[in-house]
Amino acid sequence: MSDGSVAETKEALAGAGYLADEPAALVSFLAQRLEKPVLVEGPAGVGKTELAKALSRATGRELVRLQCYEGLDEAKALYEWNYRKQLLRIQAGGSGAWDEVQDDIFSEEFLLERPLMKAIANPEPVVLLIDEIDKTDQEFEAMLLELLSDFQITIPELGQVSATTMPIVVLTSNNSRELTEALKRRCLYLWLDYPELEREMEIVRLHSPELPEALARRLVEVVRMVRDLDLKKPPSIAESIDWARTLLLMGSEDIDKATFEQSMSIIVKHRTDIDLVAERVGVKLADPLRPQA
């Protein structure tokens, strides 16, 4: 992707199948120009992870992904010594004094690279996605600080490994806990929200182009109606797209009550939510489709 201007970034992202809004395009652009990590927050399913993937496609860089979870530690995220191989090396013995062996088994040959290390050590520039950072504990966040500000990792036995090329780093968070100030300070901040009606329509139609426009509009309107209810899990953009595909497969021309009830489970996935949605939205759909709601 040429990084000439915000508009070009937006175009490149669109070319990779991601319709970014102004802020998203601008922050992606700044991330490349300023070489700073981006922290993306927002409700589940608005395309936070997808943004990183699209960036990787648009820039032609490899995507290195670190999925965070509770209890994730350095060995899983940074690097680990290949213990078995080290043992073999020692057993294979051969000549050489202990010092030599020691130097040998703590060399890069015996290093197992985990995602963060892989992103840093890669000779080609990559996109590093650290997904759901809010799932980890604060200690892990603290460990990330060195990586995010200097793009380097310190290994006691080997010394510092610095990035030769600047990776684009994208961190995503569902806001399930407050991230530390120190982490936020190092990042550009982007809040992604559910897209506006027109943009969501574009997204749906981008992914299922055969869907007629009127139906797409109707679909997005219904999805937005469902989102406005106080649900346990509001439908995400991915689910809108799934629903669009389902409607295509069902050969529906219109979303009426029957179609809605048959396919509702695509967008609503909680027992209690289903009841609520059927009650509130189902009723409104009772009549056949009119030119406007």
Added chain:
Amino acid sequence: MPTPYGPKPDLGPPGLAAKLLGFCEELRSEGIAVGTSEILDAFEALDQVPWTSQDDFREALAATIAKSQDDRRLFELLFDRWFFRSAEAEAIERGIGEEGARREGGERLDIDELREQVREAILEGDENEMRDLARLAIAAFGRQGEGSGVVGVDVQRIRRTLELSAGAQPQGEADGEVRAIDRDQLNRFERHLRRELERDLIERTETLPPARPLAELDRALPTSPTQDLAAVHRAVSQMKRRLATLGHEQRGRRKGQIVDVRRTMRASLETGGVPLRLRYRPKRPRRPEIYVLCDVSTSVTSASVFFLSVLHALHDSFRKLRSFVFIERISEVTEVFEHERDFRVVAERISSEGGVADVSGYTDYGRVWLELLAELSEDLGPRSTVIVLGDARTNGREPHAEVFGQLSERAGRLFWLNPEPKLYWNYGDSVMAAYERYCDGAFECWTTRHLENFVNVVAGGIPSED
């Protein structure tokens, strides 16, 4: 020469850098943590984007400075004032108005025609057109003499006059050909209306809108239980941390210690009666027994969610805590809090089995004191602290202030937290004054800042300045 146009804002040195620094300074005063590194980032980011686009400029700043949704909201509020009110500030300074031009435009249009044009502009999504029409609408509306002077109210009135509503169509156009306006589009128009009304207000009063109380107003307590509970919890968890560490800072500090004469004399026996070593009185952090009374009647509905979560947090921090909820009568809920860690469950259980759901919903403070005195008279002592969370609105019933006085005598300390601003105390059926004189402290408590201030006092600190 005194300027006739109100206080002139201090413009400071010229140039964007100074302006931006001033902006960050103001953000800091609103409570957003803007570090130097962030300001540097902002400058770097501005190097990369064209300044001619307002959106790019704003987003670039926001991405580098505002690092959460809350921050972003404050950022938006201040951004306009700093970067796009300059023209108005200048106009005020020079005393320029545009009354003439506007009235002319307003008279040429009748309201039906305007309605049509507005609808079209909204559907087209043409921002500039919308702005112009918003001004026309305001002018036309103002001529009818219906302006209330409150921006939010006026926006809604104008919207109604123009018969604009999301989705539904006005009756007169039932031919079915007109496209519906959706919520977003309407919001956009309302935003223009709001902006122009504010501009109008600035022109009329010749002062810029106040800068200061933004954060205060904005971070007021949630007014409905469905609103973001998480925000309250964040504030309370902060408070929890402060409660846990408060008092520790007092320990191990030499300064201000009191010599324990008895123990010093005792120690001096070792050295033949010469007091070589001074003994100090140990400083013990105050570990108070706390009794909390929480009003859960309808008049404080908005605050009770907040209060219950405060109670919840207090239970985590103090071992010796008994809590009561009341409307007409009191009911102890200590058990509920002790056995349940999840706040939602607590709230549910209190409303279902707290023993308060069966009454009329009107507070009877007098009766509450009588019952409380009967219940606690044995336990209250100089070490106990009583905290009342309520609005002191008795619904015209006997306040029994003297009973409250007895309570206050027995308890070591008695605090009152009132969810209403001080301004409203003693208006209507509020009898705050009658109770206040028995309290060791009465605080208004409708923002998290008020709460922190109060926590400071309870934990033995000095109240911070407001």
